[in-house]
Every structure is written in structure tokens, then in C-alpha cells.
Amino acid sequence: MTLLRKFRSLVRRMLFSAILFLPTTVFAHVGSGDAGGFLTGMQHPISGFDHVLAMVAVGLWGAQLGAPALWLLPVAFPMTMAFGGMFGLLGLPLPGVEVGIAVSAIVLGIMVFREMQPALWVSLAIVAFFAIFHGHAHGTELPPGQSGILYSMGFVMATGCLHGVGIAIGLVHRWEAGRLVLRGAGAVVLAAGLFFLWGAIA
């Protein structure tokens, strides 16, 4: 099978998988109780484009770095994000949260655009540092009255899935054209991060 056919096949499979997650009609009981808590939790990480970009960028970068960063970054981000979320829930202040989130998109965008491959501990430290800002922002925004555990489950799973989307997209780096696409994606993330930063400080 030619490379182009393989690429098309991969894109088709990804699109099909994405479409599977689109339908929202078959939700038996929503808006209250446990189902509402889980779904609300799942919706929260995708409620902000800045959050989505950063989490997908973590997956993109992990795919570029390869194993073990490929799966260590999606471990580091949710866990440190949960730390940040815990601090936000406890009411502990963290200055410059919105700036931190915007800068995370800038830094991760640069990493992907420049295909930078620092030492593993450096990449983990970068991801973990910015995850705290994301988690803190989510923690202060959590709605009362939801089921805490179901909300947390939905939240963490949605975050992990976004990393998975980034990793799945990042697999195209195996091909030369794919590497260019990834770098382009990094540039988009970088540009968006600059836009968010402008919005945060303006």
C-alpha cells in the first residue's frame, strides 16, 4: 500500500472515530443527578479552546518525541492538572492563571513547530508546570451540586481523550508530509496562544 493510501486510510479512520463521538441525542437522563455530573465533567475540559489546544498539543508533542514521552506526557498532564484543580477547589490562589494558560499554548506550539526534543525530564517539567494552571482554572470553575466523583471521572477522561486525539494526529510524523503538517499545527497552536495572551493581558 502506498504511503498516500495509508495516510488517507488513517485520516478516514480518525474521522470515523471522531464522528462516533458527535451524536448527543441518545442521552437517557441528563441535566440532573449522576449522568449530569459525568457529562458536565466531560464537557468542562473542552469548554475552552485554549484548554483544548494545549491538551491536544501535549499529545502532538508526545508523538513527536516518541516513547517513553509518548505516554509519560499524558500521565504527567492529568495528574498535575488534578493537583492544580485541587488547589483551585481549596481556594488557594495562583496568580496569572489566564496568562499561564496562554503561555502554555505558546510554549507547546513552539515545541511542536520547531520539533524540539529536550531531555525527558525537561519535557515532563514543562508539561507539568503548565498543567497546574489549566487545573487551577478548572478547579475554580467547578459547579456546585454535581456528583464529585462522576464529575472528576468525566473531567479526567475527557482530558486524557484530548491527549489521545493529539497523539493520534501526531502519528502522521512518520511521513515527511506528516511532519510538515505537524509543524503547521504547532504554528497554529503558537498563533492561538499569542492571541489568547493578548486577550489575557489587554
Place this chain on the structure above:
Amino acid sequence: MSLWPKTAYAHLMSTGFGPFYDGVIHLIMSPDDLLGVFALSLLAGLAGALHGRSVLFSLTAAWLIGGLIGLQLYQEISLPLLNTLSFLMVGILVALDRKLPLWLVNCLSIIIGLFHGFFNGSAMSDAGGGILALLGIATGVFVIVTISAAFVISLRLTWMRAAVRVAGSWIAAIGLLLLGWTFRGGLSF
């Protein structure tokens, strides 16, 4: 034998087996219990078949014993913080993928089983579930550990083990968030 059909007792009210399924459903509908069982299964599975078999029986037995003790109370006692700490800790251990000695894994499963079982038993006694409900919970624990641990033990590829570690980290992350929620102003389970 096929020529001697007997009446099929479809309704649990007449068989009296309802509380057993109540117990099974109680486990499935209790995310804090489910996460603890699942995390321990992953931990045991990563360590190997011997650990998996051991946890299968130690966790189930401890859960049953804890439940029997809780049944004597006739009043529900619940400590969500303890449940949270249990799966948070085990989730971290799964993420680290350190092969713990058999005795330590068994101690962990016994302690967790006793506490979770105790809280379940007290809840069952308050709800009038009785020992049949407890057996249902224990059966649910047994089945979940069997399937989960066996699945993890069967994994051979490195990336699959990595995926299990990622799952452990997710469980730990859920625990961390829940800790913050607990101290924020109470839980609504």
C-alpha cells in the same frame, strides 16, 4: 430432562434472590468502590499471575468479612475520604508500575477490602439488604478482579502496559480532584 419443563421463575420477588442483584448493582453504581477494585486489579495484573490470583481471593474475602462486620451495625457509616485515598494511592502505584512483593499487595487488598466491605455492609444493613446483598457485592468484586487482572496479565506489548499505567494515573488524578472536592465543602454522592 428437556421433556420435563418446570415453570420458569422470572420474578425475583418470588425467588427471593433480589437482594443478591441489589448487591451486584450497588457495586457497579458505586464509582468509589469500582475505582478501588479496578485499580487493585490493574496493580495485581501488572505484577503477574501470582499476584492476580492472590488479590482475587484476598480482596473478595476481605470485602466479605468487612461487610459481615458492617452488617451488624444496622446503621450506615460512610467515610468517602478513605475510599478516595484508597484508589488514589493504588492509582499512583499502578502509574509507577513498581512490582511490589506479594505480601504487600495482599496487605493492601485486605485493608482496602475490609474498609470498603465494612462501609458496604453498613449501607446494606441500613437498606435492609442483608447477607444476600453482601454476597452479590462480593461476587461483583470477584468477577471484576478476574476479568480486569486477567486482561492485564495477558498483555504482552510494551505500549499496552504503558496504557495500563496511564489508566492508573487517571485513577490517581480522579482521586486528587475528589480530595479537593471533599475539602471544598462536602460531597454529593
